[in-house]
Amino acid sequence: MPERMLMSAEDMQRALLRIAHEIVERNKGAGDLVLVGMQTRGVPIARRLAATIKQLEAVNVPVGSLDISLYRDDLASLSLKPKVHRTDIPVDITDKQIVLVDDVFYTGRSIRAAMDALIDLGRPKSIQLAVLVDRGHRELPIRADYVGKNIPTSRNEEIKVEIKEVDSEDQVVIVSTDKGANHEND
Amino acid sequence: MRTIESSADTVTPDSLPPPSAAVWQHSHVLDLDDFSREEIELVLEIADSMKEVLGREVKRVPTLRGKTVVTLFYEASTRTRASFELAAKNLSADTVSIDASKSSVTKGESLADSLRTIQALGADIIVMRHSQSGAPYLAVHEVNSSIINAGDGWHAHPSQALLDIYTIRSHLGKTQNLKVAIVGDIMHSRVARSNIWGLTSMGAKVVLCGPSTLLPRDMDSFLKICELNGVSIENKIESAVENADVVMLLRLQMERQQSGLLPSLREYIQQYQLTAQRLSLARPKALVMHPGPINEGIEVSPEIAHGAQSVIEEQVANGVAIRMALLYLVAGGKNK
Numbered sequence: 001m002p003e004r005m006l007m008s009a010e011d012m013q014r015a016l017l018r019i020a021h022e023i024v025e026r027n028k029g030a031g032d033l034v035l036v037g038m039q040t041r042g043v044p045i046a047r048r049l050a051a052t053i054k055q056l057e058a059v060n061v062p063v064g065s066l067d068i069s070l071y072r073d074d075l076a077s078l079s080l081k082p083k084v085h086r087t088d089i090p091v092d093i094t095d096k097q098i099v100l101v102d103d104v105f106y107t108g109r110s111i112r113a114a115m116d117a118l119i120d121l122g123r124p125k126s127i128q129l130a131v132l133v134d135r136g137h138r139e140l141p142i143r144a145d146y147v148g149k150n151i152p153t154s155r156n157e158e159i160k161v162e163i164k165e166v167d168s169e170d171q172v173v174i175v176s177t178d179k180g181a182n183h184e185n186d
Numbered sequence: 187m188r189t190i191e192s193s194a195d196t197v198t199p200d201s202l203p204p205p206s207a208a209v210w211q212h213s214h215v216l217d218l219d220d221f222s223r224e225e226i227e228l229v230l231e232i233a234d235s236m237k238e239v240l241g242r243e244v245k246r247v248p249t250l251r252g253k254t255v256v257t258l259f260y261e262a263s264t265r266t267r268a269s270f271e272l273a274a275k276n277l278s279a280d281t282v283s284i285d286a287s288k289s290s291v292t293k294g295e296s297l298a299d300s301l302r303t304i305q306a307l308g309a310d311i312i313v314m315r316h317s318q319s320g321a322p323y324l325a326v327h328e329v330n331s332s333i334i335n336a337g338d339g340w341h342a343h344p345s346q347a348l349l350d351i352y353t354i355r356s357h358l359g360k361t362q363n364l365k366v367a368i369v370g371d372i373m374h375s376r377v378a379r380s381n382i383w384g385l386t387s388m389g390a391k392v393v394l395c396g397p398s399t400l401l402p403r404d405m406d407s408f409l410k411i412c413e414l415n416g417v418s419i420e421n422k423i424e425s426a427v428e429n430a431d432v433v434m435l436l437r438l439q440m441e442r443q444q445s446g447l448l449p450s451l452r453e454y455i456q457q458y459q460l461t462a463q464r465l466s467l468a469r470p471k472a473l474v475m476h477p478g479p480i481n482e483g484i485e486v487s488p489e490i491a492h493g494a495q496s497v498i499e500e501q502v503a504n505g506v507a508i509r510m511a512l513l514y515l516v517a518g519g520k521n522k
Contacts (some may be wrong), residue, residue, distance in 0.1 A: 069249075075517070081514060087238050
């Protein structure tokens, strides 16, 4: 399968730096912020954003992790169940400005599930969405507030985000699959 | 999110959580004898995530919305049944509970007919308890619903063993090389049998202890299984408990035994009750466990049953998380 690099480690770093600035600007500081990374690669991305925000604002922004397996809308049709990772949000999210963080934004279905999961945990003041890559093909009326890079794709392609903490390397690559398999990973 | 096309040969993109498919092989949960260590680990891990749900103010996730879970109990039960029902409700499944003593069974309906009726009513998962060993194995052939064995005769009680292993691991951090003494009425105990399979798969050293009359009568084959799995047998509780990391007590199942197995209850208490003195032979922070219901003052003294080392109530709480994990894993899987 042919692979092509879309973002290098430096590109990713710059995109995250910009997103961190945008988050602080939009929320007029970082006081009520909570970053919630979606399992699995959203979590290290959220941690990096929090570290950058700390440098900018000298505020420790709480970082949580969210697993959406129990909220998926396709569980009934899946014969193979996804592993359920831990949901761990260290603070009460009620009245907080939540920034959901994910690696790839695709159909929007997992963001829908994540919003349901968050609202089961409390009543945040707002939920915003930050993604490293937006690859299009939305199936729900959901948009991102902060985007690292817009990458037009075909459904036959697969976006692979690699994060040092999980994959030992930072990069975003695009892989064409000839099968046209429906690999959604938004 | 992704939709799985049809088969396991679909390439899994790296950025997705690994599907449990490669590990989980069951559409039914009948006993732990066909569970790999990896499968048990998967159940424990998912139970951990379920425990987080149980810690919330609103203990409910939409995972099994639209699924129907039927509990079919031919034997009395408080905690197992309530635990399965709560687990199903926490996952938003619809639940129906059938108490066989109050159902058409009393009008002469056979087990197979009852099962088919329940399937026709739309049960996706049937959680069943039966006094006959092997009944759930029959059920698997009668219906397409997933079957979870909630205890069959003297044979197996897999969800209990899994919650025991989960409880041990959450306290001691591991199961490998732990000495687990199971004391009491081994012969009539499905809990002991499932725990032997589960604990030995997880690397624990199991010691069974009880009067010879309460060890399985079919000794030859039983001893062979024990030997294969490194299970030892002690007649004296002191040797079984010595240096144990876990002491698991079993209830004397009076309802299953005819007289003659014990000289007297008093003698059993004298020789086998877990007392503070006997527990002091175990490791300092050894856990005291019991699948319940407890006959206080018979297999365990009251101060130990409610003492600092007892995790008996925690076992009950963990049961809900384990059963949520099992329901999650068997639900919907129509691949077999």
